[in-house]
Amino acid sequence: MKNIALKVIGLTALAASLTGCIGSNAVTSKVMKFNVEVVDNRYARAGVNFLLAPVYGITTAADYVLFNSLEFWTGSNPLNGNPHIFDSKVDTKYKINDDLAPSLTDAPIDELSNRTIQTGEMHKIDDNTIQMDIVYNNGDTATLTGVKSGEQVSYYMDGELVSQTTISELEAASSAQS
Known part of the structure; x- marks a missing residue:
């Protein structure tokens, strides 16, 4: 019984941590900034990048599992304070107008029946x-x-x-x- 409870808790934590994993990747951005600032030669930067490859894997995992999820659910990244990427003001391709007439918000087809x-x-x-x-x-x-x-x-x-x-x-x- 204890084993099942631990599995349920683990799966719940995993599911919660993987929701909203799109974000600004602040931890990985900090490592990239260090990579660029550590030396001024592009070839040396490439070498540093190669040496930091395992670090990039860890920071990407930390971003996806923890920091991007926090950013998604709180609205800002806890490391850099930037708003979530989905809250950014950009020139969108499809604008959704909340002032549409109700007749334009319903699909002109019959509802699908969920029969089994x-x-x-x-x-x-x-x-x-x-x-x-x-x-x-x-x-x-x-x-x-x-x-x-x-x-x-x-x-x-x-x-x-x-x-x-x-x-x-x-x-x-x-x-x-x-």
């Missing part, structure tokens, strides 16, 4: 045909039929062709799941 299969009964019609009678959670019904013709299998939903496959593709998918 409540029951499904399989029946063998003959050696080449199977049928599933489906009842959805909202009471709707449907019939799914699979018809084998040689190597080809065609699937029909309420008499309308919806998909086709081959026996070898079905066997490959079945063995991949095993």
Whole structure:
């Protein structure tokens, strides 16, 4: 029980720390600044950069896991005080206007129904045909039929062709799941 609780706490902490990992990467920026300021020769800077490669890995991890998440959730980076990158004022490509008429904020399509299969009964019609009678959670019904013709299998939903496959593709998918 203790082991499960530790796993749940660990996964929760991991999930929380990985949310909002886009930020200014302040720790990595400080290392980059040091890299540029330590010597004035570009070749020497490249050498310092090579030597600091493991440090960059650590600082990037610290930025992603801790500091960028703090920056995202608090609105400013705790190391440099800059506002979060998503709060920056820039010339945007798509401007969202809060003053739109309500008729323009709804999509002109019917809402999607989230129906799920409540029951499904399989029946063998003959050696080449199977049928599933489906009842959805909202009471709707449907019939799914699979018809084998040689190597080809065609699937029909309420008499309308919806998909086709081959026996070898079905066997490959079945063995991949095993």
